[in-house]
Amino acid sequence: MSQSLDSGQTAAPAAGDTTRERILTAAMEEFARHGIAGARVDRIAKLAKTSKERVYAYFRGKDALYAAVAAREHVVIAEATQIDPCDLPGYAGRLFDYFVARPDHHRLITWGRLELPGTTAVADDPAQALLARKIDQLRQVQQAGQLDPAWDPADVLALVNQIAMTWASQPELSEAAAAHAVDPTTAARRAAVVTAVERLFPRVC
Numbered sequence: 001m002s003q004s005l006d007s008g009q010t011a012a013p014a015a016g017d018t019t020r021e022r023i024l025t026a027a028m029e030e031f032a033r034h035g036i037a038g039a040r041v042d043r044i045a046k047l048a049k050t051s052k053e054r055v056y057a058y059f060r061g062k063d064a065l066y067a068a069v070a071a072r073e074h075v076v077i078a079e080a081t082q083i084d085p086c087d088l089p090g091y092a093g094r095l096f097d098y099f100v101a102r103p104d105h106h107r108l109i110t111w112g113r114l115e116l117p118g119t120t121a122v123a124d125d126p127a128q129a130l131l132a133r134k135i136d137q138l139r140q141v142q143q144a145g146q147l148d149p150a151w152d153p154a155d156v157l158a159l160v161n162q163i164a165m166t167w168a169s170q171p172e173l174s175e176a177a178a179a180h181a182v183d184p185t186t187a188a189r190r191a192a193v194v195t196a197v198e199r200l201f202p203r204v205c
Contacts, residue, residue: 134157
């Protein structure tokens, strides 16, 4: 069970609070490497050049710290990949590129899915807000006649995301492809992802 402050509250971040940022950066590395259960607050504090007590002054427990790290990462991913509902193959390619370059970021998100299933990360969860916005964008494209309305937009987003992250979520298959695929390059894997999405949801712009 995660330790907590006596008050049960999380300290509000101050503007330009570099200690809090160092904690979040250190925590991301720790969670990506060890998961939530395996992460240690003392290691996070040491890497962040602060104390455990200071970590708990900002975050009421390890789960709350993970939630803050994951929430920030979802925003970073959204900004880096920028969904274009008229060009879903391009969006899939950007997601593929993001996680190829940052496999630790994929592990970070995956740990939360495994260890905190069905829980709400934080109040006003930015990840849920981002997903809702993407679904609404897809719905608008459907209403404009540019995307097949037979698909539920939530299914469209889920399928595109899953295809884009196929290789990131199966590192053992990536190793097998590098040894046995006709074309073992990362570029070939990316092309397969983009082509698969293109066949399901062709570009409309």
